[in-house]
Amino acid sequence: MSNPVLIIGAGVAGMTAAVELADSGIKTILVERQETVGGNALDLYKAFPTDDCFYCFEGNRWRPGIRKCFYRSALTDQPNISLRMNSEIGDISGAPDQFSVKLKVGPGYVNPKKCTMCGLCLEKSEAFRLLSPQCQPQAVVYDPTKADDGAKQAEEECPTKAINLGAQPTEETVQVSDIVIATGYHEMQPVNVDEYNYGKHPNIITQLELAKIIDPIGESGGVPVRPSDGKPAKRVMMVQCVGSRDENYYPYCSKICCIFALKHANILTQERDDVKVSVVYMDIRTYDRYERYYRESRNTGVEFVRGRVSLIEPRKDDTLDITVYDSLLDKYLKFSVDLFVLSSALEPSEGTDKLIETLGIKSTSGFVGMVDPASENEVVVGDHIYACGAALGPAEVPESVTQARAVVSKILQSRK
Ligand SMILES: Cc1cc2nc3c(=O)[nH]c(=O)nc-3n(C[C@H](O)[C@H](O)[C@H](O)COP(=O)(O)OP(=O)(O)OC[C@H]3O[C@@H](n4cnc5c(N)ncnc54)[C@H](O)[C@@H]3O)c2cc1C
Ligand code: SF4
Ligand code: SF4
Known part of the structure; x- marks a missing residue:
């Protein structure tokens, strides 16, 4: 059986790639450094080109029959997607098709599968926050720098025992066949x-x-x-x-x-x-x-x-x-x-330069792509290495989604 595909970044581009690969039966590991998925599109209100509300952006048909809303996607429940929030990429070694990648997984203070968003902890302590009503996973997050007695009380009283204030960061090494860079942009x-x-x-x-x-x-x-x-x-x-x-x-x-x-x-x-x-x-x-x-x-x-x-x-x-x-x-x-x-x-996300260097990808702009205008939309950036969305250079959502789908199609072809 093939190794899973690693996708770095869970913005619109990374989520599209993960969901569509998973729906095609391919296991994916989706790594996101923030505590919620959605990337920069999480806070944008109305979206061009259709002026739809970003929460239900039409371009993303994540789950036919559920709603065209990527914030209600089944990301956390899709068995072929392993979602690692609050995580960073460490060393990458090995050969194409058999990469070995170290993941630094941040402490899981709140278990998103258990949190029912009852709000009790939000009342007890300012250390708990709901990042956005549409956030995925649908769970509160905890900021240890604001720890107080209320947080301790919330941990004891949480009805689903979702809170673990003693959680520690962990490291693991995963073997993956392909790497998809979907690290987006930074303003x-x-x-x-x-x-x-x-x-x-x-x-x-x-x-x-x-x-x-x-x-x-x-x-x-x-x-x-x-x-x-x-x-x-x-x-x-x-x-x-x-x-x-x-x-x-x-x-x-x-x-x-x-x-x-x-x-x-x-x-x-x-x-x-x-x-x-x-x-x-x-x-x-x-x-x-x-x-x-x-x-x-x-x-x-x-x-x-x-x-x-x-x-x-x-x-x-x-x-x-x-x-x-x-x-x-x-x-x-x-x-x-x-x-x-x-x-x-719009500049490359922090750490993109390191990925470019480690993976030996060409770049003249700091983004993964933009080496020359002819290759701007080229999603294959190395042997078993792909990029999509704003990681390739500033891009709107429909373009990011199209590129992610191109990546999916390239990976499916390579596995035939
Ligand atoms: C003010 C503003 C308004 C906009 N309005 C629109 C609009 O109306 N319509 C439209 O189509 N587009 C709009 N855009 C563009 C839109 O934001 C992008 O098209 C979209 O966010 C690109 O998605 P992405 O997944 O490629 O990147 P991002 O949204 O940047 O997501 C990248 C994700 O990768 C994560 N990440 C980065 N590096 C790492 C790493 N090393 N390890 C793990 N995770 C990592 C980030 O945390 C982030 O979650 C707007 C942009 C701005 C600035
Ligand atoms: S008290 Fe527990 S279930 Fe309720 S919002 Fe907080 S973490 Fe979630
Ligand atoms: S799109 Fe180009 S021309 Fe327009 S503000 Fe941005 S950098 Fe300037």
Whole structure:
């Protein structure tokens, strides 16, 4: 019998690969470093290209007959998937088709198969948290740095005995036939991009931070608010290409940030009559079907300024005065805004460089792919080694799902 397939990363791409391989009868080990699956798509509210709610994203038909909702997938119950949460990849050795991989599995403080999400521990101690109502596995998580007497009490009183505060990390070595890299992306924290003052003023945020603010299940119930004081944000400015297309940071275009900026601009202006949005850009790059978002935002009154932000001056009331050089008008324009949102570069997830080096994969950008435009969508990146989704470079969800399915089809072919 063949060894199982190892999938690194349980975002949309890794989950698609795992579920479809498992449904085809192939055993998979799905390793995720976080305590919930879903990756970056967990906090995105509405999703382009269909504007569906991300919780029931149509592109992912995980379980026909159950709902098209990947957060209710049977990931934890599918017998062919062995899910390792809170885990990291260690040394990789051996030959293709017979890789030997060390897994560092974090302590399992809460057993997801036993937790019924009754909420008792959440009342007893702040060390327990529900990451998201849609999280998978459907279980609370425990943060040992916040341990207190309430946590101990919760462990004793948990009705299903799901809590083990003494849990320890473990290590194990698995033999696998193939490795699928689905490690996704990380939104660059633009702390070093001095001109934008990120990290120095609470109302200067990134697009992923904005996505959390406007998510109806978030703290403000979806109302766009200023982090500084919780007051409604009426004037929002976005700035594109922060850290992308910039030789000082990342020379590549992050490909999808124009689209998610326009998505956010449209959500803000269409859901709230009193919010005004301006977008400062070099070029608006809306490929393929996404031109619709650009048209829509122009029709709903989003203001586009081609130019550069030259000065940000915080006022005492936490409003930000922004000076922008408009290169079409050859003029300096002044704005006063509540939120300044940076469309920050998408960079490879932490540790991807080590995987690339260990597995001897080519990369010129830090991502697994993007070696040249012709190979951008090539999912076979080595002998019995594959990559899909944003691990190959910035990608939207439908693209990530398609690439994951391509990986599945390649593995199935190789086993014929
Ligand atoms: C602000 C914003 C809005 C967006 N809106 C949309 C939208 O509306 N529609 C759309 O289609 N796309 C959207 N996207 C893009 C979407 O987030 C990606 O297409 C999608 O998340 C890619 O999925 P993925 O599985 O490839 O990667 P990720 O979502 O990044 O998942 C990767 C997973 O791998 C895990 N991981 C990483 N490294 C390791 C490791 N070494 N070991 C173990 N686990 C690891 C991570 O913890 C994560 O869970 C948006 C992106 C942003 C930034
Ligand atoms: S008390 Fe136990 S079953 Fe209830 S939410 Fe906490 S861990 Fe889950
Ligand atoms: S997608 Fe748009 S904002 Fe992002 S790097 Fe490319 S041009 Fe800049």
